[in-house]
Amino acid sequence: MTEKKTKVKIGDELKWNAFTEHRKVHHHELLSAKEADELGVSVSSVLRERIEVGGAVLPHYHDVAEVIHITKGKVKLLQNGEWKSYKEGDTFLVPKGVVHSVANDDVEPTEQISIFIPVHEGIHNENFTSHMVDVEN
DSSP: OOOOOOOOOOGGGOOOEEOTTSEEEEEEEEEOHHHHHHHTOOOSEEEEEEEEEEEEEEEEOOSSEEEEEEEESEEEEEETTEEEEEETTOEEEEOTTOOEEEEEOSSSOEEEEEEEEOOOTTOOOOOOOOOOOOOOO
16 A cells, blocks of 8 residues: 655746746646546646736636636636626636636736636535644644
């Protein structure tokens, strides 16, 4: 049996990759599908994205659901066919197949975490339980 160990990705060591499909958008992959498999969870990808001034994740849709959490700045979201303004701390829950877009609406780059989650019929999710342990510092 393989021993389970916590892995760490150092933020300063992650390279920003250009999202060529979009305008002035870069990302790091925080969790890949392969890493999700190793953890035993159903996730397609988790990205940290940066949208430069004048940039946008252009209108698109996915074959998965997406949770987008704005971590820095002000953005506009194409939501149900109309643009609405949101800011840092807001979270968008985008169902599979729904057209959406996020655009920088700020004077500096914005950032967000995007979680791409496979959709399965008949899912029944449960809350998690934490089990406390004593560990010396």
